[in-house]
Amino acid sequence: MITTNDASAxxxxxxxxxxxxxxxxxxxxxxxxxxDMGAEIHHASDGFTGLELATQQPWDLIILDIQLPxxxxxxxxxxxRKTNRQVPIILLTSRTTELDRVVxxxxxxxxxxxxxxxxxxxxxxxxxxxxxxxxxxxxELPQSNPDxxxxxxxLEVKETSRQVHLSGKEIELTAREFxxxxxxxxxxxxxxxxxxxxxxxxGYNHEGYEHTVNSHINRLRAKLESDPRNPEYxxxxxxxxxKLQDHRV
Ligand code: CA
Numbered sequence: 001m002i003t004t005n006d007a008s009a010x011x012x013x014x015x016x017x018x019x020x021x022x023x024x025x026x027x028x029x030x031x032x033x034x035x036d037m038g039a040e041i042h043h044a045s046d047g048f049t050g051l052e053l054a055t056q057q058p059w060d061l062i063i064l065d066i067q068l069p070x071x072x073x074x075x076x077x078x079x080x081r082k083t084n085r086q087v088p089i090i091l092l093t094s095r096t097t098e099l100d101r102v103v104x105x106x107x108x109x110x111x112x113x114x115x116x117x118x119x120x121x122x123x124x125x126x127x128x129x130x131x132x133x134x135x136x137x138x139x140e141l142p143q144s145n146p147d148x149x150x151x152x153x154x155l156e157v158k159e160t161s162r163q164v165h166l167s168g169k170e171i172e173l174t175a176r177e178f179x180x181x182x183x184x185x186x187x188x189x190x191x192x193x194x195x196x197x198x199x200x201x202x203g204y205n206h207e208g209y210e211h212t213v214n215s216h217i218n219r220l221r222a223k224l225e226s227d228p229r230n231p232e233y234x235x236x237x238x239x240x241x242x243k244l245q246d247h248r249v
Contacts, residue, residue, distance in 0.1 A: 020050030047071035081108035
């Protein structure tokens with residue numbers, strides 16, 4: 001039972017983690033280190049096996065290499081997200097191009113880490129994601145659960161059931177997108193810098209990862225805004241950050 005928000009208190013004990021990685025050495029290294037921490041690691045070394053395992057079994061977390069024989073990590077991520085918005089997904093990128101990162105986050109990954117990476121950094125990322133998913137209610141929460149929605153213009157957000165409706169139509173958000181939106185909803189009108197959002201929503205702050213925030217903001221806008229280039233909900237405050245336009249004022 002997790003009773004603290006401190007990511008360092010999260011343990012990998014008995015966590016079921018899928019690693020899809022064709023480079024044997026990295027796969028072995030991950031299995032060894034994460035296994036040592038008590039996690040139950042399943043390692044697939046090609047995209048076909050990875051896709052099958054990722055979509056047919058429940059996981060606490062999935063780590064996907066992008067370049068794989070068979071379906072790529074991006075393909076697998078996209079397929080998983082069609083039916084499962086909650087499972088945390090980390091992408092391993094071999095190239096450090098912005099494009100990889102943007103595409104990776106656009107297909108619904110929660111985080112990415114560039115190779116070569118340090119094991120401690122990866123473990124910190126895993127813990128931060130597990131901490132978040134561990135504090136979320138189970139997705140199959142009974143519908144009768146009292147959950148007063150927050151309404152902002154045509155947007156309706158229910159925190160307990162993690163549902164978002166726009167003009168009455170349900171919008172599907174990944175776990176991280178919801179967390180980000182909820183953070184804005186809890187602080188309407190307040191401006192957050194990308195660094196603050198990384199720290200407060202992602203639970204860590206590594207220099208150079210501010211781009212993660214941009215990608216998630218863009219995805220949220222694509223889902224919530226009728227004109228994402230001219231947003232009415234999450235607006236950019238140039239040179240400072242982002243804020244939720246408070247339509248209730
Ligand atoms: Ca690879």
